[in-house]
Every structure is written in structure tokens, then in C-alpha cells.
Amino acid sequence: MDEDRAPDRRGGTNTLSARPRCAVAIVGGGLAGLALADELERAGIDWHLFEARERWGGRMQSLTVDGAAFDLGPSWFWSIQPRMRALAERLGCPVFEQYAMGDLLYEDDQATVHRDRGFASMAGSLRVDGGVKSLTDALAAELPASRLHPATPVRGVDRERGLLLADGRNWPAEHFVLALPPRIAASLTFNPELSPAQTRGLKGVPTWMAGHAKFVAVYATPFWRDEGLSGDAMSHSGPLVEIHDASPLSGRPGALFGFYGVPAEIRRDHPEALAEATMAQIERLFGPAARDTRHTCLQDWAFEPETASPDDRAPPTSHPEYGPLPAFSSAWDGRLLPGGSETARTFGGYMEGALERSAELAVHLSG
Structure with missing residues (x-):
């Protein structure tokens, strides 16, 4: 040797x-x-x-529909996080503020929908046009x-x-x-x-966010904006506990995404029932137009072995x-x-x- x-x-x-x-x-x-x-x-x-x-x-993964990218993992960063902005600028990846104009929807535990409750919870947060995966793709290249x-x-x-x-x-x-x-x-x-x-x-x-699952629904346009809605929704009924506008900077195509409040094992064992309940909830919140999707995707990080361990399936309640x-x-x-x-x-x-x-x-x- x-x-x-x-x-x-x-x-x-x-x-x-x-x-x-x-x-x-x-x-x-x-x-x-x-x-x-x-x-x-x-x-x-x-x-x-x-x-x-x-x-x-890794956790930075995107869904591409009609040439637009939608984040399946992390989406946001903030102005107090200078390294992210500097990296995006260096790599030529445009940054824009989360859409936050319009009313918030709130769904109580009886699945009754209320409008104009509170404010856009992610107002002021920043996103990368092309999805955050464009950063890792550019670094690797x-x-x-x-x-x-x-x-x-x-x-x-x-x-x-x-x-x-x-x-x-x-x-x-x-x-x-x-x-x-x-x-x-x-x-x-x-x-x-x-x-x-x-x-x-x-x-x-x-592991932060490893026990969570994210649902993305893509539409031809962000139709909720024409109705004076921000795309933000909070729910005590579920299965999604919060929803946000996920549309790209151009606004076309439109998209909503949400996080589940359903335990990981139920998500795994009842995928068809979960998918139907998810679309029924989005329709309750945003009306019949919410059924007319171009594409939907459920990304469950709890069962990605490169991201989550079995201990991560019950996520922490705070950071x-x-x-x-x-x-x-x-x-x-x-x-x-x-x-x-x-x-x-x-x-x-x-x-x-x-x-x-x-x-x-x-x-x-x-x-």
C-alpha cells in the first residue's frame, strides 16, 4: 500500500x-x-x-409548472438575514416581497369561513423568483x-x-x-x-420543518387577488392550518400553498382522503374557482430519509x-x-x- x-x-x-x-x-x-x-x-x-x-x-426543492417554480420546502427569508439577499444578488436570482395585499380568511373549528380577520401574516418576508432551489442550482453550477x-x-x-x-x-x-x-x-x-x-x-x-408536509395548488391566475384576498388563510378546522399566496413575481401562473396540521402517520396512511379533504377546504375558503387547478403537489418531508428521522415526525411546537x-x-x-x-x-x-x-x-x- x-x-x-x-x-x-x-x-x-x-x-x-x-x-x-x-x-x-x-x-x-x-x-x-x-x-x-x-x-x-x-x-x-x-x-x-x-x-x-x-x-x-436538500430541503430546498421546487415544483415547476408552466415555466414557474414553486417551493416545496422553505420559501421565505427576511431583511434581517443579509447573507441570503447577498447570495441571491450575487447569483442573479431576483428577490421580491411576499404578496400581502387584501383580506385574510379565517376558518373556525366548525369550518365556518370569516373574512378580514387580522393581517397578512407573512407581510414583509422575501422570496426568490424561480424558487429558492434556484440558489442551490446556481451554486452547484x-x-x-x-x-x-x-x-x-x-x-x-x-x-x-x-x-x-x-x-x-x-x-x-x-x-x-x-x-x-x-x-x-x-x-x-x-x-x-x-x-x-x-x-x-x-x-x-x-430538524426544523422535517415533520411537516406542504401542499401546493397551481392555477392559471391568482384569482383570489381579483376578489380582494391576500391568499392568506388560517384554519382551526383543517386539514391545512395555514395557507399563503405562492405565486411568482409575475403573478402567472397563480398558486396557493399550505401547511398541514395532520399527524404524519395519518398523512402517510390516508393519502386519498387527505387529498380530497384538502381540496374541499381550499374550495370552502376561496370558492368554486379553487377546484380548477393546473397542478397539485403534496411534499411530505417527514418520510424523506435524507431529511427526517422518525423522531422528527412529531414536530416541535415552536422554533x-x-x-x-x-x-x-x-x-x-x-x-x-x-x-x-x-x-x-x-x-x-x-x-x-x-x-x-x-x-x-x-x-x-x-x-
């Missing part, structure tokens, strides 16, 4: 078990992983990125294809042998960044094994307290680093948190 040699800062390799060696191996091709790869590439640091899915983006490894699941991490890939290969590296939800990272095997505190630290972090995992401050002499959005210091769980954590790790790995 060839001698193990340390990598250089820019694309060097070593021949441990005849495998390439890199400075940083990143596990997870969502926004956090891609943003870190982008930072390292611009800093001239050797990296490789591994993603289990065939696509990039700017990175060297030879360093990107989609459809390449990682089963474990060995400090000496490197990443243990599902196809039987090893990929040695100096540093390993787990740009994954911590609970998904906990499902990997580790050699040497993690300490009990480190394992508890990973498993104890809820968890996220942040760095203290037990990993010196894991494997600093070579094993959690890197998902849920480990960000100030915007954990959000897209901004993914960028924040990636920027922090890039500084650390460049030192």
Missing part, C-alpha cells in the same frame, strides 16, 4: 488505499454543504462534496463538477480510512464536515465511536434553541465538524443559518 501523504492546499491527493485524499470532505449537498464548498473553492482549499440524492438542495458527487450516499466516517461510501469506496480527508441535520448525521457509523454525549447531542436536535454542539468542540482532534443549519449560532434551522454556519466553518478551515 502506498504511503499516506498529507494533501496540499489546492487539489493535492494521497494514495491511501489507492483513494484520493482531500483537505475537506463535506457530507450533504443542501444549502449548507454547497455554500461551504463555494467558500472553500474561492479560498483555494481542496474539498469534495457527497450527496445521497441525485439532486442538489459554479462549482467544479469533478468535486461534486451526487447520488453518492455516505454510510459512515472512519478517522483514518475516510468517508465510507455506500458503493464500497473510502474517501480519506483531513477534515469531515457533516452538513446534515444532526439527527441524520447520528445515523452514520463512526470509527472511533462517538462519545455518549456526542451521540446525545446529535439526536437531541430537532427550537439551535446553536453549536459543545460536545463536538474537539471531536477527533477537531477533524469532525457538524455543519448543518441547525448548528448555526443565530439563525439555526433557517436558510440564513446554513449560510452563517458555512461561513464560520470556512474561516475555521482556512486558518
Whole structure:
């Protein structure tokens, strides 16, 4: 076997078990992983990125209908989150404010609809025209294809042998960044094994929005706007507990999206009844025109194994307290680093948190 040699800062390799060696191996091709790869590439640091899915983006996924993209995962960011706006501007992805003009609808627990209750709850939030997945697609397109490894699941991490890939290969590296939800990272095997505190630290972090499902209904036009409605609706009857306008910047085609208040197991076991109840509710709220859809889609994140663990199927009732995992401050002499959005210091769980954590790790790995 060839001698193990340390990598250089820019694309060097070593021949441990005849495998390439890199400075940083990143596990997870969502926004956090891609943003870190982008930072390292611009800093001239050797990296490789591994993603289990065939696509990039993780929870940032879009449905495309008639040339318009509709977010199936996160949709919004806010003016207090500068990294997202800066990234969108750099990549040439237009940003616009959530549509918020018109009345709100409210459905009580008797399924009676009331109009003009409150205000547009997401007024002032920002969206990316073309969907937030356009950001991850653009990031991936700017990175060297030879360093990107989609459809390449990682089963474990060995400090000496490197990443243990599902196809039987090893990929040695100096540093390993787990740009994954911590609970998904906990499902990997580790050699040497993690300490009990480190394992508890990973498993104890809820994955933000992983237990939720999102329904999107696409129409030829946003007909509710002509009726003086914002597209916002809140319900104590369900199955959707909140609904919002999901139309693109041009307003064509129109779209509504909503979040379910139905437990994950019921969503899984009764899909046909759920679909019918969902359309009946939207018709109650927005009238007969709501039945005339161009396309509908239900994205249930609770059963996406790359996103959610079984523990995530009962989502937290409020935004968890996220942040760095203290037990990993010196894991494997600093070579094993959690890197998902849920480990960000100030915007954990959000897209901004993914960028924040990636920027922090890039500084650390460049030192």
C-alpha cells in the first residue's frame, strides 16, 4: 500500500488505499454543504462534496409548472438575514416581497369561513423568483463538477480510512464536515465511536420543518387577488392550518400553498382522503374557482430519509434553541465538524443559518 501523504492546499491527493485524499470532505449537498464548498473553492482549499440524492438542495426543492417554480420546502427569508439577499444578488436570482395585499380568511373549528380577520401574516418576508432551489442550482453550477458527487450516499466516517461510501469506496480527508441535520448525521457509523454525549447531542436536535408536509395548488391566475384576498388563510378546522399566496413575481401562473396540521402517520396512511379533504377546504375558503387547478403537489418531508428521522415526525411546537454542539468542540482532534443549519449560532434551522454556519466553518478551515 502506498504511503499516506498529507494533501496540499489546492487539489493535492494521497494514495491511501489507492483513494484520493482531500483537505475537506463535506457530507450533504443542501444549502449548507454547497455554500461551504463555494467558500472553500474561492479560498483555494481542496474539498469534495457527497450527496445521497441525485439532486442538489436538500430541503430546498421546487415544483415547476408552466415555466414557474414553486417551493416545496422553505420559501421565505427576511431583511434581517443579509447573507441570503447577498447570495441571491450575487447569483442573479431576483428577490421580491411576499404578496400581502387584501383580506385574510379565517376558518373556525366548525369550518365556518370569516373574512378580514387580522393581517397578512407573512407581510414583509422575501422570496426568490424561480424558487429558492434556484440558489442551490446556481451554486452547484459554479462549482467544479469533478468535486461534486451526487447520488453518492455516505454510510459512515472512519478517522483514518475516510468517508465510507455506500458503493464500497473510502474517501480519506483531513477534515469531515457533516452538513446534515444532526439527527441524520447520528445515523452514520463512526470509527472511533462517538462519545455518549456526542451521540446525545446529535439526536437531541430537532430538524426544523422535517415533520411537516406542504401542499401546493397551481392555477392559471391568482384569482383570489381579483376578489380582494391576500391568499392568506388560517384554519382551526383543517386539514391545512395555514395557507399563503405562492405565486411568482409575475403573478402567472397563480398558486396557493399550505401547511398541514395532520399527524404524519395519518398523512402517510390516508393519502386519498387527505387529498380530497384538502381540496374541499381550499374550495370552502376561496370558492368554486379553487377546484380548477393546473397542478397539485403534496411534499411530505417527514418520510424523506435524507431529511427526517422518525423522531422528527412529531414536530416541535415552536422554533427550537439551535446553536453549536459543545460536545463536538474537539471531536477527533477537531477533524469532525457538524455543519448543518441547525448548528448555526443565530439563525439555526433557517436558510440564513446554513449560510452563517458555512461561513464560520470556512474561516475555521482556512486558518
